[in-house]
Amino acid sequence: MSINRRQFLKIASSGMAAVAVGAAGGYNLFWRDGEAMAATPTLILSMEAALMEMSDKVQLPVWVFQKGGDVPRCPGIAIFSVEGDKIDIKITNNLTVRHAFFIPGVVDSGDILPGQTVTVSFNAPAAGTYMYYDNSNAPMNRVMGLHGPLVVLPRIPFTPYTNPPxxxxxxxxxxxxxxxxxxxxxxxxxxxxxxxxxxxxxxxxxxxxxxxxxxxxxxxxxxxxxxxxxxxxxxxxxxxxxxxxxxxxxxxxxxxxxxxxxxxxxxxxxxxxxxxxxxxxxxxxxxxxxxxxxxxxxxxxxxxxxxxxxxxxxxxxxxxxxxxxxxxxxxxxxxxxxxxxxxxxxxxxxxxxxxxxxxxxxxxxxxxADGVVQVTKAEVRLKFGKLSISGVSSQPVGTILEVRAGSGASDTIIGTTTVKSGGTWAFTGRALKTLVNRSLSVTTQGGGPQRLDVRPVMR
Amino acid sequence: MAVIPRDQGHPYDENDPMERIMFLQHGVAEPDSFDLIDRAGIVNPILLPQADGSPQPTDRRVSLLTPDTVAALQATLTPGSAPESYTLPTPDRIATPDRSFARTNVHGLTVPVPYPTKAGALAVEVWGFVDPAGAIAPWFPGTTIRCKEGELVHSTLLPKKGSHTIHHHGIEPTPMNDGVGHATFLVAGGGYTYQWLAPDAGTYFYHCHKNTVLHFELGMYGLLISDPNVPNAPFIDGGPGAVYRGNTIRNYHKEAIWVLDDIDSRWHETVQPQHGVGAGMGGTGVGAEFTTIGQNTGIELHRFEPDFFVVSGVFADPASQPKPNLITNTLVSPVMNRGETLLIRTLNASYTVVTLKFPSQIDPEVIAMDGRTFGRAPFMSYSRPFKLSTQNRQLTFTTANRWDLLIDTSSVPSGTHFVDAEFRHWRTNDLLRTVTMQIVVNS
Structure with missing residues (x-):
């Protein structure tokens, strides 16, 4: 999928410092309480030496993947993406021997020599949890700190996986x-x-x-x-x-x-x-x-x-x-x-x-007050120009939900629906505007829970 | 070179009294049950409020209990009374439990071992729990706590030799009834009654959660079983009895209890005697928040190299016949009449990774793990029991895991069947010992 739309990079509090890459950068699916955003087309990482302070203030030498413009962290920053999206990561080795960036079954940079910069490109694999790490001189470089998590979301994140059992x-x-x-x-x-x-x-x-x-x-x-x-x-x-x-x-x-x-x-x-x-x-x-x-x-x-x-x-x-x-x-x-x-x-x-x-x-x-809006199904039928989206919400019956074209809470409203008894909701409408953005958002009228940047299935 | 601070992204404010309390509670100053009563220091002047009125660092109770409850606790104090004369009341106590237990801890007693320890002794000190009203033996593992699903239970700890706790593992009450020293409080001499509902029928255990790394290793644990709410429950250890399989009650004839443990005799005969029960906890030196690596020489609780292997308190002996390390004690290694049903409750109480390997003649059904029964509505309706043959008749489990296995012996040939337990090092994965249990099936 080509990423010509706005692309954002975020430092956030989703359980670790995190960054969204690929098309996922455009939404705050994971981000609690409105965190700061920065825009970049490609994730920039470097391998750095640092000292890591233990709880008793003893400092140990470590090697880490550090995001450009960020401080060193161990593990490295959490990378978030959406299944199928293209991910570009530019990695510079600022250490003194060869290292690598590796996600088994997904991407392998091969040797990155000291001072060298390598860009790896790959499509986000099946939704789930992955580990990126340096697999060279295994396990030493990994255990020294060169590791971090990659999270891939399904296009419709009702569960953390696509087509769960x-x-x-x-x-x-x-x-x-x-x-x-x-x-x-x-x-x-x-x-x-x-x-x-x-x-x-x-x-x-x-x-x-x-x-x-x-x-x-x-x-x-x-x-x-x-x-x-x-x-x-x-x-x-x-x-x-x-x-x-x-x-x-x-x-x-x-x-x-x-x-x-x-x-x-x-x-x-x-x-x-x-x-x-x-x-x-x-x-x-x-x-x-x-x-x-x-x-x-x-x-x-x-x-x-x-x-x-x-x-x-x-x-x-x-x-x-x-x-x-x-x-x-x-x-x-x-x-x-x-x-x-x-x-x-x-x-x-x-x-x-x-x-x-x-x-x-x-x-x-x-x-x-802890209500949640979740999408269970989102589908665009190209032949008929028809959008169907439905889901569940723990908000009171009658709560008005706004369906928007685009990946954010400020995008265009294309229709509204209400939460029915049993906590379900559904919306059917014309699909033209959603086709432009290829993503949808559902927000609560007057503010409240929202589900942003859902990727409908195209038929 | 850049430093990654220990509090990166979430700065620790030493001047915030509540943060300071929580910091000190992580080992340096865990309050005990009497500290929670004596905030104003009528009996214990060390606990007076600070000059600015902010609470003392040990005053954890202000974040555990409501102000009314704190005031009521303070009203119970009498100047001059000994701390051990006070019992911290259980918050939200219900006066009449369905079942009550009492436990005290055993220390200073040794058990014989089949070969010399690291210091060359033929006995090792192990700690444990017993009912103070009962006989002293056996204390390792501690006397089983056995209750019936849904009962309101009061479990009272009357500690000896300093403060201790009981964490009823797998049971999920409020924090003050959860028995974790660093999260709430330690139980001092006056005792404390933990209040909880007997959980979903299944296999649990209990252990001391003070300086757990040492106290659990020294033997402060026992099994805890919640039986289904059926006639004659709770049952006697060893059977007969009944369990859930899915939503259905199944009777069993015998119950084998496999509590797998390992012992590093260094911890028992060097660390504890030479460095005391507080070894490995808190700072060393006045005002110190931490103990350094150098100061911990001789303690080294990160170094665990077991030399003894134990099943339900029975030591494995490489010289045993007809097989090395064979456990023949019938509570561990049952004798069955063909056609009877055997329930095995197994707990990994060691600090090693254990793999159980069943022989090809026996294909146990895994009916529960960690006290949750496969297929049982509502919470386990997303699961179903499975045969161990789906994973090569093996299971690998780590510390605190429990697996409940049901064996219908009508399909097992008569004879003696051996089940191996491989103990592997948590770091190297080296095989440290293979201990064998046996299941004898008579035709």
Missing amino acids: TSMQNLFNDLGRTSHFPGSPWDPARNWFWFLNSFDPIKNAAAAASPSMSASSFTNGYLSQYFTISGKSGFFSSHDHNIRLSGNVGQPCLVRCMNAGLITHSYHLHGNHAYQLTNSDFDKGTTVVSDNLRMLDAWPLAPLQGKDMLVPFIQPPDIPKSKWPPVQEKFPLDFPMHCHTEPSQTAAGGNYPHGLLTHFIITGPINS
Whole structure:
């Protein structure tokens, strides 16, 4: 798909610093609370050396993918795109030995020599979660910090995947619409990353001093002293709203769990069990989207494994029903999420719990102000010039929705519809204006929830 | 060179009292249940408010409890009374539970081991939990907590040797009833009663969540089982009993409990005795927020190299006959009459990655994981039970995972069938030990 339209790049709070590339740049599908925007046609990355401060203020040498104009981060910036869109990434190696940019099964830059700039172009693969990393001198360069997430959205993001299996479709259909999931459907803006790595200070120092050392020298005797989740540990990951989950009951969220490190971890969530949606192998480049959804309170994550988990944000089920909402105990209800292979809860050999830990915060009971608009179907029939779009909303019956041509809340209104009983809505109209933009938005009249830049199916 | 700060994008404000409380609560100053009562310092003057009226850093309760509740707690104080004479009341307490448990912790006792420890001993200290009204043995793993789905449960911890907690793992009550030290509070001498509903029928466990890395390894855990709400439940460990398979109740004749654990004897005989129960927690030195790598020499809780492997408290012995590391204890390795149904509840309580390998004669059905039954409405209606043969009769699980396996022995040939448990290192994936359980089927 050619990208001649406006193209935006955003720094945002979708669970990590994030950037949208390709046509996805034109909308704020993921971005909570109106974040700043910048425009660029191509994502610019460089490989840089930096020092990473651990929770106890010890600084370790790392190598990172740094976005042009941004500060260094480890993991690198989260890249968002929409299935099928073209992605261009220009990568400069500012380190002293060869490196690479690699997404298994998707793109492989090959060697990028010191000082060299390489542009990789590829079409965003099937909707889901991917890891980009340096696969040269594996696993050393990756474990030194050269890694980050790529998220690909479906054209209609009712679930995180295109054509999900029946059980998963049923789960997303039920969110916000059945007695066991009161509240709202999944809102794609409710998206977090729990991205793991670990650090052995001796090995990091050795690699920084001798970047061409062999990977086996790096891994032999490797003994982690620090364990990070999305680049932070302990208190710092527990209280960073980009890492800890928060929301009211009835606001389900997606957590993309990824492991760039060398250790098999065991995430344990308190307060809610979570559904395992996928199982990815970021070595082979394969993902299984599950049709048999386990509901777990602990889930393994081996090196280069990924799992997308849906945290339902239900009322914690084992609170006595007559004591909900609690009277003496206060909101927010603050639960931990930690790796249960507990040596990962340490820093510098102790300092429990300054390791792989974050929190899960239930800010309050169901709030009717948390409404969501979701699109389940959008179709343009070219022969008849007809647009059909329909979906669900957790807003009150009678709420007026505006259907717009284009990818933003300020685009032209082409019609309105209302939320019916049962939380469904539908709109049928002429398709001419939508054809120009090839995307649609649905907004709430007078302000409120919106679903921007939905890509209709063309028939 | 650019520095990536530890608080990148979300600056930590040391001058914000609530942020400071939360920071210190991560290891340096976890309040105990008495600290939550004694804000004004009538009994404990260390906890007086600061000069500007802002709360002391240990005063976590102002963010846990409503002001009325805090005021009521304070009214219970009597100057001069000993802290251990106070019991923190359970918030939103319901006076009459359907079932009550009490646990205290065991420490200072050793169990024999089949070969020498790293220090050359033939016994190792392990901690555990027991009912204070019952006999002391067995304490490792702790005495099972067994309840019936939907019951209102009061589980009281009466700690010894400092403060501890109970986290009822997989059960999801309010934070104060969740038993996580760094998120809420530790239970001091006066005790505390955790209040929760017995969860969906299934396999759970409980453990101490203070300095969990050490206390869990030292043995402070036990199984927790929620049985279906049927006559005669809760059942006796070992069976007979009943479970859900999907939405249907299935009876089983016997219940095998496989709690897989590993022990690094260094942690038990060096770290804990030489560095105390607080080893690995908080800063070292006056006002220190952290302990350095150098100061942690001799503690090193990131270094876990197990030398003993245990199933439900039974130590595997490489010299055992007829197979090395064979566990024959009948609670672990049942003897079945052909045609009977066996339920296996398995928990990985180790810090290694464990793979269970079943022989070709046995194809267990996986009916539940982590206390959630496949196919059971409403929350598990997006799933269905599956045969282990769909994944090569193997399952791999990590710390805290539970799998419930149902075996109909009518299709199993008579004889002795071995199930191997491979313990692999969390970092290297090296095979550390293969422990074998057996299922004997008599015709």
